[in-house]
Amino acid sequence: MARISAKSDNTGALEQLGASIRARRKLQKLSQEALADSAQIDRAHMGKIERGERNVTFLNIVRIAAALGCRTSDILLDADL
Amino acid sequence: MARISAKSDNTGALEQLGASIRARRKLQKLSQEALADSAQIDRAHMGKIERGERNVTFLNIVRIAAALGCRTSDILLDADL
Numbered sequence: 024m025a026r027i028s029a030k031s032d033n034t035g036a037l038e039q040l041g042a043s044i045r046a047r048r049k050l051q052k053l054s055q056e057a058l059a060d061s062a063q064i065d066r067a068h069m070g071k072i073e074r075g076e077r078n079v080t081f082l083n084i085v086r087i088a089a090a091l092g093c094r095t096s097d098i099l100l101d102a103d104l
Numbered sequence: 105m106a107r108i109s110a111k112s113d114n115t116g117a118l119e120q121l122g123a124s125i126r127a128r129r130k131l132q133k134l135s136q137e138a139l140a141d142s143a144q145i146d147r148a149h150m151g152k153i154e155r156g157e158r159n160v161t162f163l164n165i166v167r168i169a170a171a172l173g174c175r176t177s178d179i180l181l182d183a184d185l
Contacts, residue, residue, distance in 0.1 A: 036166045036176070080159045085117045085185070095117070096180035104166070104176045 038075030119156030124183035
């Protein structure tokens with residue numbers, strides 16, 4: 024199965040989502056590594072998610088929101104999506 | 105890469121998301137096939153998304169929301185996520 028990357032994202036939605044995750048993480052003074060571990064996501068993958076370089080799955084967004092202590096919809100609302 | 109299915113979803117989030125998509129589609133009197141075609145998603149895959157049987161990618165949720173004429177966050181808010 025071909026990996027869908029940011030190349031398929033004509034709208035910039037992945038970058039907006041990643042920036043929203045990064046902003047919430049920094050507000051909580053969490054390192055990217057700590058957030059990745061808490062969300063049980065590979066550290067390198069978390070970096071790509073924050074940079075909008077990977078088409079993140081819904082369950083990973085749910086896990087990231089849980090690790091950030093917010094609702095999944097909050098991340099999207101922050102991102103204006 | 106192993107496919108992450110509903111088996112990995114301990115929270116029921118995929119089912120909630122799928123039900124929210126289905127409810128908005130029915131409100132618009134769209135068939136599942138019409139929504140799939142409009143969102144450029146395989147028809148069989150759309151059925152699995154609506155039933156919460158597949159870990160949908162973020163860009164597919166964005167495409168579905170665009171096809172439904174709503175914001176991506178609206179789908180999550182409907183789903184209480």
